[in-house]
Amino acid sequence: MASGNRRRIDLAVILILLALPVFVLYVSTRPGVRQHPANRVLLSATAPLQLLMANVFGGLANLWQDYLVLSDVQRDNRELRREVARLGQENRRLAALATENQRLREMLAFRDRHDAHYQLLPARVIGRSLTPYFRVIRLRLSVGSAQVKAGMPVVTREGVVGTVERVAAGYSDVMLLVDARSAIDVVSQEGRVRGIVKGMGETDRYAARMDYTLRTDELKPGEFVVTSGMGQRFPRDLLVGRVESIEKKQFGLYQKVTIAPAVDFSRLEEVFVITSPPDEPNKVPSARATP
Amino acid sequence: MIKNLTATLFGILLLTLQSSVAFPDLLGMGGPDLFVCLVAYLGLRRDLVAGAIPLVIVGFLADTYAATPAGLHLGTAVIVFLLLQLLQMRLVIRGLGAGVVIVVLSSLAAAIVFWLLATIFVPSFSGGVALLRFAFPKALLTAPFAIVVLWVMSWLDGIDPWSRRPSRNGLQFDLLPR
Numbered sequence: 188m189a190s191g192n193r194r195r196i197d198l199a200v201i202l203i204l205l206a207l208p209v210f211v212l213y214v215s216t217r218p219g220v221r222q223h224p225a226n227r228v229l230l231s232a233t234a235p236l237q238l239l240m241a242n243v244f245g246g247l248a249n250l251w252q253d254y255l256v257l258s259d260v261q262r263d264n265r266e267l268r269r270e271v272a273r274l275g276q277e278n279r280r281l282a283a284l285a286t287e288n289q290r291l292r293e294m295l296a297f298r299d300r301h302d303a304h305y306q307l308l309p310a311r312v313i314g315r316s317l318t319p320y321f322r323v324i325r326l327r328l329s330v331g332s333a334q335v336k337a338g339m340p341v342v343t344r345e346g347v348v349g350t351v352e353r354v355a356a357g358y359s360d361v362m363l364l365v366d367a368r369s370a371i372d373v374v375s376q377e378g379r380v381r382g383i384v385k386g387m388g389e390t391d392r393y394a395a396r397m398d399y400t401l402r403t404d405e406l407k408p409g410e411f412v413v414t415s416g417m418g419q420r421f422p423r424d425l426l427v428g429r430v431e432s433i434e435k436k437q438f439g440l441y442q443k444v445t446i447a448p449a450v451d452f453s454r455l456e457e458v459f460v461i462t463s464p465p466d467e468p469n470k471v472p473s474a475r476a477t478p
Numbered sequence: 479m480i481k482n483l484t485a486t487l488f489g490i491l492l493l494t495l496q497s498s499v500a501f502p503d504l505l506g507m508g509g510p511d512l513f514v515c516l517v518a519y520l521g522l523r524r525d526l527v528a529g530a531i532p533l534v535i536v537g538f539l540a541d542t543y544a545a546t547p548a549g550l551h552l553g554t555a556v557i558v559f560l561l562l563q564l565l566q567m568r569l570v571i572r573g574l575g576a577g578v579v580i581v582v583l584s585s586l587a588a589a590i591v592f593w594l595l596a597t598i599f600v601p602s603f604s605g606g607v608a609l610l611r612f613a614f615p616k617a618l619l620t621a622p623f624a625i626v627v628l629w630v631m632s633w634l635d636g637i638d639p640w641s642r643r644p645s646r647n648g649l650q651f652d653l654l655p656r
Binding site: 196197200201204205207208209210211212213214215216236237239240244 | 490494495497526527530533534537538541543547548549550552553556557559560595599600
């Protein structure tokens with residue numbers, strides 16, 4: 188009985204369900220029916236919901252767009268940082284090239300200035316002594332080692348560097364003037380006080396002293412000291428350094444003079460080897476090895 | 479009663495979403511048919527009377543949202559619903575995957591029914607070819623959304639505090655909360 192009732196109810200529901208849309212469709216598709224008040228009510232009831240949802244999802248979409256934009260900004264930022272780093276590196280490289288260019292120009296000018304008096308062979312510093320007890324640098328000679336011999340002077344536009352110690356296969360070791368074994372005959376530029384500049388062999392700085400200057404000789408701190416040309420090793424008047432300090436005692440034959448080398452040995456990159464033998468001191472023109 | 483209310487409200491939410499959210503219009507076929515997911519759920523999980531109430535309300539609103547002649551979506555939904563009622567009396571459908579397959583088939587059926595009703599009742603209707611051409615892609619597009627809709631509807635039914643009726647054998651979503 189209950190099953191029969193249920194069946195009848197189901198049948199009625201099915202009929203209603205089928206009839207309802209057909210009826211509504213029939214009515215609603217007649218001309219002018221879409222302006223029926225019921226339609227307007229439904230529209231006004233549902234439209235705000237749609238508006239609300241559109242706003243919510245529009246906001247979410249905007250949020251997402253903003254996020255994407257921010258992601259783009261982050262990516263752009265990363266790329267720009269990389270670009271800045273790359274350009275910085277490029278800038279430093281160009282600055283180094285400009286410095287090198289300037290240095291080489293000065294070296295060239297130095298060589299041109301002195302080429303008439305002695306032959307200069309350019310060389311690049313490629314290494315230094317591993318121990319501070321020996322002040323030696325290693326050079327890569329530009330045109331082989333044939334012209335270069337031990338004992339030849341090595342200079343830069345700043346002044347005297349030292350002397351060639353040994354040569355082999357396009358390379359050469361140079362004993363700096365601050366090495367304890369080095370000795371160069373010099374004269375003070377103004378007072379023409381003679382002496383021998385010897386390296387002090389100090390491990391913590393590049394220093395030299397001027398030996399054999401008589402206690403009665405007049406030397407002033409800051410005075411330039413240049414090669415004397417004696418001994419046939421260095422041409423005369425190449426700048427060696429300047430007087431740093433003078434210590435005169437009440438007794439003894441000589442005074443104690445400390446020399447600050449003209450060359451900054453810690454920054455040496457290019458040097459010249461003077462390959463021609465120096466002229467007689469009295470024949471060499473007065474050409475100072477200063478820039 | 480509560481189940482009908484929640485189903486109706488959820489149906490309205492689906493309609494609002496479907497009409498408001500700018501789904502990417504793939505090949506001019508519009509977004510997924512969320513409404514058909516609800517119809518499929520009602521057809522499979524509800525008995526005739528319990529399913530009919532939210533179906534009629536949401537069906538009416540569907541036409542309002544879609545700005546189509548009143549009764550077009552309703553008629554489509556009713557016929558698909560009745561077909562599913564017939565189906566669920568003869569088949570035991572288990573699992574979320576099966577539910578999704580049913581939604582895809584329902585979407586195809588809905589396209590055909592919609593085309594028939596529109597052709598019969600709306601003389602100016604001219605989108606039949608496009609409707610049928612995109613019926614299958616649209617059904618496939620709807621499938622992923624069916625997972626969510628079926629899951630949510632089942633979850634809403636599960637939280638009905640007044641329901642004392644044991645669940646029927648039929649569509650059982652294994653992934654759903656008990």
